[in-house]
Each structure stands twice: as structure tokens, then as C-alpha cells.
Amino acid sequence: MIDSEFTVINLVNSVIDGKTSVKSLTDCLIARVGVVNQGIHAFTEVRKEYILDQAKSLDQNKQDGCYLGKLYGVPIAVSDNISTSDFFTEQGSKIYKGQQLSKDATVVLRLRNEGAVIFGKTNLTEFSDSEPTITLNPHNQNRSPGGSASGAAASVAAGLVPLSVASQNDGSIITSASYCGVYGFKPTNGLVPRTGLMTKSTTFDSIGFFSRSIEDIGYVMEVVSGDDGLDSDSSGFACGKKFFQILSHDPPFDPKFLYAKTPSITKLDKSIQKTMKTLCKKMSAHLTEIDLPKLVLTSENIFKIIYDVELSSNLSNEYENHKSLLSPGIKRKIRNGKKITGYDYLKALGNREKISLAFNDFFEHFDAIITPSTPSVAPLLNQKITTDRCLSTMWSLSGFPMINLPMFNLDNSMPFGIQLVGRPNDDARLLRTARWLVNNFGQTQRNTL
Amino acid sequence: MIDSEFTVINLVNSVIDGKTSVKSLTDCLIARVGVVNQGIHAFTEVRKEYILDQAKSLDQNKQDGCYLGKLYGVPIAVSDNISTSDFFTEQGSKIYKGQQLSKDATVVLRLRNEGAVIFGKTNLTEFSDSEPTITLNPHNQNRSPGGSASGAAASVAAGLVPLSVASQNDGSIITSASYCGVYGFKPTNGLVPRTGLMTKSTTFDSIGFFSRSIEDIGYVMEVVSGDDGLDSDSSGFACGKKFFQILSHDPPFDPKFLYAKTPSITKLDKSIQKTMKTLCKKMSAHLTEIDLPKLVLTSENIFKIIYDVELSSNLSNEYENHKSLLSPGIKRKIRNGKKITGYDYLKALGNREKISLAFNDFFEHFDAIITPSTPSVAPLLNQKITTDRCLSTMWSLSGFPMINLPMFNLDNSMPFGIQLVGRPNDDARLLRTARWLVNNFGQTQRNTL
Structure with a gap:
């Protein structure tokens, strides 16, 4: 499962088709994260019980004939400046060590509502500014994974999750994705509501994603984008726009x-x-x-x-x-x-x-x-x-x-x-x-x- | 005509019913303004030709069986920091002496589209700040008419027009209306688009009205309020809301x-x-x-x-x-x-x-x-x-x-x-x-x- 086929869309299909249960998939990934995270420190911590609770409840939903959701069983990592109701939200700062918030951010809530498993929080620079993290680049542990969303980029690059959520002010997602060799997408500011993202810059704060395929980005954007009635900057953006459908077709004319x-x-x-x-x-x-x-x-x-x-x-x-x-x-x-x-x-x-x-x-x-x-x-x-x-x-x-499109590996085997x-x-x-x-x-x- | 019945709604009815033509009404008012304005200096100038052109064209519309509009024939004054395509827009500043703009502000355009006659521009303080104008209070020419929208308040109080458009940052409309004994209404910021109002304070700039009845305000608000697709602060406000209908009924319970x-x-x-x-x-x-x-x-x-x-x-x-x-x-x-x-x-x-x-x-x-x-x-x-x-x-x-509700006249015959x-x-x-x-x-x- 941990290979080039490790994408959101493939995982949803496997779990819905019954090739694996959510719990089996999750067990397998927890084992992998346990090993890999010690080397690269992408996640702030691995809270097995929080992860398995979600997995068991989703398997039960299937048995009960409930709606399974577009992201049924998909493990997703969340940068640690985005609020979650289970894991700590420490913002990469000593000041917020052990901070337990009570609500999910809009983006997290929307992912959960469609059956995603929130797999944990990823390391980021202090208040998503410039202070380096302990995260290492999965391609070469002597190199930086980029930042601010260091752990979010590394977790996807290392095949721990197929997708992670992070924030960008100044090129954070684009540059970390380039360094780690994954897709990195920062939507139009406001298109994904920022409710629950710790406010740092009202003008620039925005939410985006790291992934292993472009299709995954479109697929997840259909779930998370659009006005939530809380972040006024999201006001007027339609929900449920058909990103996946649009990107899946060839352009009407060759792009310029x-x-x-x-x-x-x-x-x-x-x-x-x-x-x-x-x-x-x-x-x-x-x-x-x-x-x-x-x-x-x-x-x-x-x-x-x-x-x-x-x-x-x-x-x-x-x-x-x-x-x-x-x-x-x-x-x-x-x-x-x-x-x-x-x-x-x-x-x-x-x-x-x-x-x-x-x-x-x-x-x-x-x-x-x-x-x-x-x-x-x-x-x-x-x-x-x-x-x-x-x-x-x-x-x-x-x-x-x-x-960011991870199109090249240079001579030293590093992506660009x-x-x-x-x-x-x-x-x-x-x-x-x-x-x-x-x-x-x-x-x-x-x-x- | 120049008495307590001098309201927007009464004038529309008179002209539509054919009791007077737009030109006759306009001629009569031009004559009155010619006399009164010399005493109180409400209008920056009286441009007969611009006014009469509008009146003649409206009379022609009636002869041609065209749509007459909700404000057919109603003379309306506009504060001089709001853009008009005919009269100068000088913003009460020496810097903009003789400034001729090419476009009507959204509020002016919406009034014109419903058949209003733009009667002229009214004096206001320098950039609608605090420097006194030459306008005098119609109730007592030794007293201030208030400001910034000094002329807009005075023109309605003196019975030169039944309604005027002005802007408010800090209580300008409310206080001038109190001093001049007229209604003054400042809607929720953004409800009337500010496109064409000279920008002074992005946070506080807003457009409102002076009138001689509450009903007139509701009637005109139906015409001018709502998103114009240009002022982002008007974004999301519905157009054509039934202000007049709502205010015309008694409240369901006594207000508190x-x-x-x-x-x-x-x-x-x-x-x-x-x-x-x-x-x-x-x-x-x-x-x-x-x-x-x-x-x-x-x-x-x-x-x-x-x-x-x-x-x-x-x-x-x-x-x-x-x-x-x-x-x-x-x-x-x-x-x-x-x-x-x-x-x-x-x-x-x-x-x-x-x-x-x-x-x-x-x-x-x-x-x-x-x-x-x-x-x-x-x-x-x-x-x-x-x-x-x-x-x-x-x-x-x-x-x-x-x-502002002009509910009292105090001992010295001044309104409050x-x-x-x-x-x-x-x-x-x-x-x-x-x-x-x-x-x-x-x-x-x-x-x-």
C-alpha cells in the first residue's frame, strides 16, 4: 500500500470495496509511522488511541449501513496550527505546549464529516514563522524539509499519509512541497475557510494541502472549500464546486x-x-x-x-x-x-x-x-x-x-x-x-x- | 407645495397623477431655490439647464408611454462628495474646484434610473471633515446647520427638496438632522453601496439621507440599497428589500x-x-x-x-x-x-x-x-x-x-x-x-x- 498508489482516491476505493477495513489500514499505518517518524519527526506525537477510536467507529458505520463519506477511512495529517478537538494544538510554540482545544477547525470538521481519519498533528515552525523544526527531509536527513509546514510536507513525502492540511503565508506550502517532492496546493485566499486556523496574518493566512496526486487535491477541495458562515474571507465562495470533475477532463484548448x-x-x-x-x-x-x-x-x-x-x-x-x-x-x-x-x-x-x-x-x-x-x-x-x-x-x-508540481529529481537525487x-x-x-x-x-x- | 406635504411620496403621486408636470414642479422649485439659497447657501450652485434637461426628458417619457419609475419627477439633492456626471464634484475642497467627473455614483444612478431629478450638489465641510461651510441654519441664520453634510440637511429643512443624499463618518447626518429639524438616516454600513462616494475612511464612510418623513426613507431605501458588485462592503446585501412595506405596518409587539x-x-x-x-x-x-x-x-x-x-x-x-x-x-x-x-x-x-x-x-x-x-x-x-x-x-x-427623529422644538424655536x-x-x-x-x-x- 505504501507506494505510488498510496493516494486518497485509491484508499477510499479499497476501503469502500472492502479490500481492507479501516482498522486494518490504520493498524498498518500506525506501525509504519511508529518506525519512520522516529527518523524524520513529521508528527508531533503518535496518539494510537485517538486514531483507532476513529477507525473502529468508521468500521461500525459500514456495518450499520450508514453514509460512509467521500473520504471514508482516509488517513489525513493536520499541521499543528490548525485546531482539532482530540490532539493537542501547540502551534510550534513553547507557549502552547499541551494546549487542548475543544473544537475542530472548519477544514478538519469537513474532512471528518466525510469519513476521514485525523491521523495526528505535524510539526511546524514556531507560529508558522521561520524558526527551524526538528523535522528532517525524508529524501535526505541532512537536509531541511522546508517550512513552515515542515511535518505536513514530510508526512506525505514519506508515505505516512496520502494528504495533509497546512497553512501558508509566504510560500510555505510551495517551497516545502518542492523540497520534499510532493504536490503542494495553496488555493485562492479565502476559498477554504480559515476558521480554527490560528490567526497570524489576517491578510495572508490561508489553508492548503500536500498530496501525492493532483486528482487528490481536486477531490478533497470539493469537500473542504466554500463559505462556512464564520470566516468572513470565505464569504461568497460556493461550496461543493466540481474541482475533481473539471480537472479530470482535458482542457478545451492547449493551455498557454x-x-x-x-x-x-x-x-x-x-x-x-x-x-x-x-x-x-x-x-x-x-x-x-x-x-x-x-x-x-x-x-x-x-x-x-x-x-x-x-x-x-x-x-x-x-x-x-x-x-x-x-x-x-x-x-x-x-x-x-x-x-x-x-x-x-x-x-x-x-x-x-x-x-x-x-x-x-x-x-x-x-x-x-x-x-x-x-x-x-x-x-x-x-x-x-x-x-x-x-x-x-x-x-x-x-x-x-x-x-507545486514535483516534476524533477536532480543529480543528487533531491526533488525540485x-x-x-x-x-x-x-x-x-x-x-x-x-x-x-x-x-x-x-x-x-x-x-x- | 412647499409645506408639510412636501414629501417624496406625495410628489411622485402628484406628478404621476398628472396634477403637475415635472417641468412645472421643477420651474417652481428652481424659482424658490433661487431666492432661498442666497440666504442659506445650501447648494453649491444652481445649474438651471442641467435640472430642466432632466425634467423635460421625464415629461417626454410620460408622453411616450415609457416606464416612469418609483421616483418619477422627484427633486433630490446630493452632497458634493458624491460623484455626478453633470454637476461638479468639489468635495468641499479648494483642490477640487471645478472638478467634473464622468460617472454617477451608484446611489445617484439608482435614483436617476427611477426617474428622480438630480437637483444639484450641496455644500459640505472640507472633505466632509470639520471645517465649517458657508451654509446657514434655515431656522436661524446665526446658527450652524451642522456638518459635514451642512447643505444636504439645510436643503431639506428649507423645503428646497424633499430628500437629499449625504455621507456620514462620525455622526454627521444624525447631528445635522437634529440641528435642522429633519429626519436623518444612516443605514447599516455597506447597505447602500459607496461606489462614487469619495473615499476618506474605508471603515466609516457610509451613505445616508435627510428627509421630511420616515416613509420617504423606507421608500427610497428600496431603490438604493443592496450589493452593486463594485463596493465590496455592499457584498451580500440584498437589493430591493421591502423597507417601505415593513415600516408601514405596526410592529407585532410594542417596541422596547x-x-x-x-x-x-x-x-x-x-x-x-x-x-x-x-x-x-x-x-x-x-x-x-x-x-x-x-x-x-x-x-x-x-x-x-x-x-x-x-x-x-x-x-x-x-x-x-x-x-x-x-x-x-x-x-x-x-x-x-x-x-x-x-x-x-x-x-x-x-x-x-x-x-x-x-x-x-x-x-x-x-x-x-x-x-x-x-x-x-x-x-x-x-x-x-x-x-x-x-x-x-x-x-x-x-x-x-x-x-434622527425631529421630535422637539425647544423654547428658542430651534429643533432638537x-x-x-x-x-x-x-x-x-x-x-x-x-x-x-x-x-x-x-x-x-x-x-x-
Whole structure:
């Protein structure tokens, strides 16, 4: 079961068809996690009893002839800044050690309602910021798995679960997926309600997924997306949109891609430069290269202003009352955030709007923007860098949907991914475009760990 | 025609029934405005040709058997910070002297589409802030008409138009209506789209009305309210809600009122104290007195932080490039706004949310909060105070619907009004409650100027 066929859709079919019971599948995975997690520390802890309770209850549902749900029996991991009613929610912070919340986040509740087994919480950087975690890259334990959602990416890459839920502010999902060789999808901001995600940045907080197939993402998006009546940013987004159905068909016309020569493109490692050159050549009939508008050059600065102000506001209680339990890095950002004027903050929000509008125009003629996801493969641990987000910040800034496609393994056997960015609230089209790209130009290395 | 029967609904009926043509009505009003406006300066200018063009075209529509519209032939004034495609839009600022915009604001367009005659633009304070205008109070030309929407209030009080459109940030509509002895209604923020209203404060900007009857407000709200697909704050508000129908019926049960002992209640003039005491006694079966939550005491400060930051951001171009054309008062607020940190700004927004939630609970058991609209009648011009907003700031802060009822004339023959505050997005109920109050406890002095 733990191979390239280890996907959400395959598992649902196996369990519904009776090839295995939920309990047998779960027992098998608990045993595997017990061994593998000691090496890579993807999960914060393995609470067998919580997992098996869910499995037994689902098997009982089948015996009782109950509705089984679209995710019946599927084990799913949840990043530890997303609230769950059973496992602890510690947010990667010493301050919240042993914090037991009473409610599931909307995304968790929706997964459970469709029969998913919440398998545990995964390690993330302190308050999903930049402080490295104890999680190691499953492909090479001397390298970073990326972050903030380090454990969520590693758990899927290591074949412990077929899908995990995580959050992204600044390229976290895209870069970790690139480093770990899995799909990583960050939907249009607001499309998946954030109720129950710990608030860090009201503007950027968003929920996404790591998976082992594009189809799985579409399949799960049908369950979790749309207005929950609680997160006002999800207001107006329809529920139950047919992502899976849309992405499963070929596009009506061959998609057109925009190769964005962002300033950071000069930072690419040689091997990645070479790979991109070959890919662009092969795709030339579908590709247009462009330079980006000038304002975009200031994206990182705009992002930082908004992020630091909102971080300082949302972590003010932690900063005032538990300062000694915060890392020096996050304290520096909070101090910086508290100094920025409201005038500069609103100006940055205004510029974000301008950049989003400028990008939006691109999608009148193109299906997706294409760039590498990261300038290098996963950094070595001794470099003490969790993630290099230089290729994803400008898209995170705009709130557009983004996906990492694990299309390449470089010479040192480390994965490296391609990033596609789509039109806001046209997420199904982005997934369909991504599937087309992988089918036509990918030698996707499905992770067979 | 220029008497207590001078209402929107009466005028529509007269013109549709053929008792007068739109042109005759308009000619008569132009003549009246020509005389009266020289005394009180409600309108910025009287552009006969623009007015008559509309009137002739409406008469032609009737001859041609076209749809006549719910506001057929009704003259309506528009505050000069709301965009119109014919008259100038000068925002009460020297910087925008002679500014000709090309589009009608959503509210203006919706009025025109139903056959209203846009009669002209009314004077307002510089950028609808606090600098006094040249407009005088129609009841006593030695007194202020209030502001920011000075001309809009005066034009209705003087019987020049039966209804005017204006904006409110901090009690502008409520207090001017109280000083001028007319109804003033500020709907739930966002219910009337702000597209075409000059942006000053993204949080507080909202559109409302002055009128000579409550019925007129409900009638016009049916035309102008609801999502326009352009102002995201109007998103989700239904169009065409039956305000008029709802307010025209008696409430199912006698309404219950909460008399809020706000800190500013101590500032009331003796004559107003006496009036309120008598009213409260009469209404005692329907009234509960309460002290407000402590956080409310900081309302004015919270309002000021949010307002000054947003003012400095929205007027940054004017401040940078036309500083010499700004008044010292507004420059001081902009300078102050630029110094406030984003941290304090977000904290103020958070406290605003808390206060709104606390107030919201009141409406589970009460239909409206009742207070005086102003602590005194209209101030004398030599006091150089446009408006005293101390009784309305805390409700403006929350974005709740508010109405001034011109229920009293004090000894010096100056009007003074009662303020009702209602539950957000329950505006029709507030209007119905207001009508009940006036019918049962009012000696409403309809302005017969």
C-alpha cells in the first residue's frame, strides 16, 4: 500500500470495496509511522488511541449501513496550527505546549464529516514563522524539509499519509512541497475557510494541502472549500464546486503559460537553470516569456510590512506575557512590526491591490504563470535556512492560487518542483492546467518512499 | 407645495397623477431655490439647464408611454462628495474646484434610473471633515446647520427638496438632522453601496439621507440599497428589500427601548435634560435604562485612531501635492494619522469589533437604543463649532443603523432630535420602530419652511 498508489482516491476505493477495513489500514499505518517518524519527526506525537477510536467507529458505520463519506477511512495529517478537538494544538510554540482545544477547525470538521481519519498533528515552525523544526527531509536527513509546514510536507513525502492540511503565508506550502517532492496546493485566499486556523496574518493566512496526486487535491477541495458562515474571507465562495470533475477532463484548448522572469530568477542553482532551460525549450509552443511590472520588484518589501504589522498585532498577547518563550527571530519581527506606521501599512495594502490587479490582467490571455518553485533543492541543515521563498513571495502577496508540481529529481537525487500560479477563484482551471502540464511534459517522480 | 406635504411620496403621486408636470414642479422649485439659497447657501450652485434637461426628458417619457419609475419627477439633492456626471464634484475642497467627473455614483444612478431629478450638489465641510461651510441654519441664520453634510440637511429643512443624499463618518447626518429639524438616516454600513462616494475612511464612510418623513426613507431605501458588485462592503446585501412595506405596518409587539446612559449624557443642556426626562417618564413602560460597558468609554479614542490613519492614507496625494490648499485642522489630523503605528491601528479595529459585538447583544431583547441626538440645539456661528458629535460617535464606530427623529422644538424655536440606533442589517425594523415612536410619543414638528 505504501507506494505510488498510496493516494486518497485509491484508499477510499479499497476501503469502500472492502479490500481492507479501516482498522486494518490504520493498524498498518500506525506501525509504519511508529518506525519512520522516529527518523524524520513529521508528527508531533503518535496518539494510537485517538486514531483507532476513529477507525473502529468508521468500521461500525459500514456495518450499520450508514453514509460512509467521500473520504471514508482516509488517513489525513493536520499541521499543528490548525485546531482539532482530540490532539493537542501547540502551534510550534513553547507557549502552547499541551494546549487542548475543544473544537475542530472548519477544514478538519469537513474532512471528518466525510469519513476521514485525523491521523495526528505535524510539526511546524514556531507560529508558522521561520524558526527551524526538528523535522528532517525524508529524501535526505541532512537536509531541511522546508517550512513552515515542515511535518505536513514530510508526512506525505514519506508515505505516512496520502494528504495533509497546512497553512501558508509566504510560500510555505510551495517551497516545502518542492523540497520534499510532493504536490503542494495553496488555493485562492479565502476559498477554504480559515476558521480554527490560528490567526497570524489576517491578510495572508490561508489553508492548503500536500498530496501525492493532483486528482487528490481536486477531490478533497470539493469537500473542504466554500463559505462556512464564520470566516468572513470565505464569504461568497460556493461550496461543493466540481474541482475533481473539471480537472479530470482535458482542457478545451492547449493551455498557454507565461514564464515570469522574476528578479530572483538570477539566484537559481546551475542544475535548476539547466533543467528550466530544457523544459522551456520543450514547451516553447506553449510558452511566452515576459518581464514583470516594476512595482513587482518591491513585492518582498510590501509583503514584509503587512506581515510584520499583522504578526505584531496577532501575537501581542504572547509578546507581552510570554516574551521569554519566543525565539529571537520572531521577537525581532514583532518589534519591527510595532514600529511601522498605520499609514505605511495601508499604503502597502494599497500596493498589494495594485500588483494583484496587474497580475490579474495576465490571465486574460494565459492559463498559468510558470516559474521554478525554489532556487535550489532543499538546503543542508547546517545552513540553518528552513526555506528560501524568493520565488513565491510575490504570488503569496496577491493571494492567487498556487501549486507545486514535483516534476524533477536532480543529480543528487533531491526533488525540485515547478510552480504554477493561476487566476483568483479559478482554482479548478489551475488544477486542470497543472495536470495537463505533468501529463505532457512531466517525468514526475512519484515519491515511492 | 412647499409645506408639510412636501414629501417624496406625495410628489411622485402628484406628478404621476398628472396634477403637475415635472417641468412645472421643477420651474417652481428652481424659482424658490433661487431666492432661498442666497440666504442659506445650501447648494453649491444652481445649474438651471442641467435640472430642466432632466425634467423635460421625464415629461417626454410620460408622453411616450415609457416606464416612469418609483421616483418619477422627484427633486433630490446630493452632497458634493458624491460623484455626478453633470454637476461638479468639489468635495468641499479648494483642490477640487471645478472638478467634473464622468460617472454617477451608484446611489445617484439608482435614483436617476427611477426617474428622480438630480437637483444639484450641496455644500459640505472640507472633505466632509470639520471645517465649517458657508451654509446657514434655515431656522436661524446665526446658527450652524451642522456638518459635514451642512447643505444636504439645510436643503431639506428649507423645503428646497424633499430628500437629499449625504455621507456620514462620525455622526454627521444624525447631528445635522437634529440641528435642522429633519429626519436623518444612516443605514447599516455597506447597505447602500459607496461606489462614487469619495473615499476618506474605508471603515466609516457610509451613505445616508435627510428627509421630511420616515416613509420617504423606507421608500427610497428600496431603490438604493443592496450589493452593486463594485463596493465590496455592499457584498451580500440584498437589493430591493421591502423597507417601505415593513415600516408601514405596526410592529407585532410594542417596541422596547434601551435608554443608554452614555458618558456624554452629562453634557446635555438643561432644556434638553428636561425634555428627555419628560419623554422617559411618558415612555417608562417601554424603556429600560442601562449603563454601558466600560470599553465604550474609549469609543472616541478608538474612532479617532482609525479615522486619522485612514484619513492620512486616503488624502496622502492631497497632502503631498496640495498642502497649501488644505485647512490647518485637516492637516493636523493627517499629521497625527501618519504617526500612529499599524499595531495601534489594528488594535483599534479589534476594539471596534468588540464594542460592536457587545452592543449587538442588546438587540436580542430590545428594538432600539434611544438617546438625544445632540447635547444642545444648533450652536451659534460665533462658537465656530460645526457639530458636537459626542452622542453619536460610539454608534458611528460600530457601523449600526441610526436615525434622527425631529421630535422637539425647544423654547428658542430651534429643533432638537431623538436618536435611535438599531441592529445591523435590520434597518427596516429600525424605521418601523421609529415610526411607532413618533406616532405614539411625538409632537413631531414637521418643518413647514
